[in-house]
Amino acid sequence: MSKKVVLIGAQWGDEGKGKVVDLYTEFADIVVRYSGGSNAGHTLVVNGEKMITHLVPSGIRKPGMKCIMGDDMALDPDVFKEETGALRVRNIDVSPKRLFISSEAHIVLSVCKLLDGLREGASGNRIGTTKRGIGPTYELRAARVGIRVGDLHDPRNFDGLVRGVYEKIAPEIDRLRRDAMPKCSELVEELSRAREIFLPYVANTSKMVERACKSGDNILFEGAQGTLLDLTHGTYPFVTSSSTIAGGACSGAGIGPTMIDEAVGVAKCGYMTRVGGGPFPTKIKGELAEQIRKTGGEFGATTGRPRDVGWMDLVALEYAARVNSLTGLALTKLDVLRGIPVIPVCVAYKYKNWVVKDFDDLDAHDLELVVPVYEEFLGFTEDLNRVCRRSDLPDNVKRLLGRVEEIAEVVLLSTGPKAEETIVFRNPFAEVSDARTF
């Protein structure tokens, strides 16, 4: 029987989804990336060499795997060209036989990136975007003048399409930097280049996914960013412009919710990070934060920005479990906290005179003002990467997992960057319990 599993970030992105995607990929026949664009970054190790992909699903590494870039994605043709080129050089097949792009995905135009950058440079802006043109691209989509990959079929329409974009975007660009707006003819040329890049890959991806389900294939839906960056359910307005939650997989893959079997959320264990603006109730500063940042390599894969570091927030995690209807949690990077004597875990917020336990009872502004209520867990000094079974974990770690499991079942614990450094409690694609690796 076909299994369909959505994997999403349960925090503010950068939870270590890449490693879990790589592990689950072994069991999947198709990987579908369903939203976002090159604001995401996933570090792949190919033949011992590191490379970062932003658009192409990481399942591309597995020979024969079909990879879909779905309906709700925002695709930058330059990034796609560079990325497929880099993969090809490493002997990875990126041909249209196995890589498919939805005709409904939107194109990130250079003016979208320009506007994103200009807005970030303007005074008063505190979103801290990746400047990859994501916001402006989704704004054009919502305004119904965005340009979709499927629009590239007929160049006779390019002039009209470009005019729609121009009218929406030129006044703001002009206001932020006079004379920076390119001419319409340049945008038309850009579309012609995008046409050459994307057209060979265009497919009816929704139909492909449906057929795959019916023929018994296992499908992994790969989320990008994290729940708390979701346009609707995140810490608005400090969010990205797409749907990052599990529900987004349906819209972004062109299927209905009854198709999905499981939703697994990925969260760092014991700590969490955030990059960009917005509230972060459990954020810590000083030497300990610096130590965790360094040990965990907490620097943005796309922008290189140092990530803010804080303790694990179970108020936020419980919320993520709810809005994603999580059936499991994959906990990552616990090894980063080895040697830290006490691990405080946030279980509630104090806000004015109230104790708040529901994340969405507060807005982003309120969240700036809360004082976290912590439960303290003793740390561990043992080298976890020698541990093969849950039963062999140090008692202090078991206690921490037990507390997290009051929210959702922990299905996987990652104790180091390597694939072997993983304890699988349950594999959503194939029922396995308490075995070290797949």
Ligand code: IMP
């Ligand atoms: P945008 O998606 O570039 O518009 O950025 C909006 C917010 O989402 C900013 O705070 C970014 O730092 C954050 N963001 C976007 N993509 C990622 C990601 O892949 N990991 C972590 N944060 C992200």
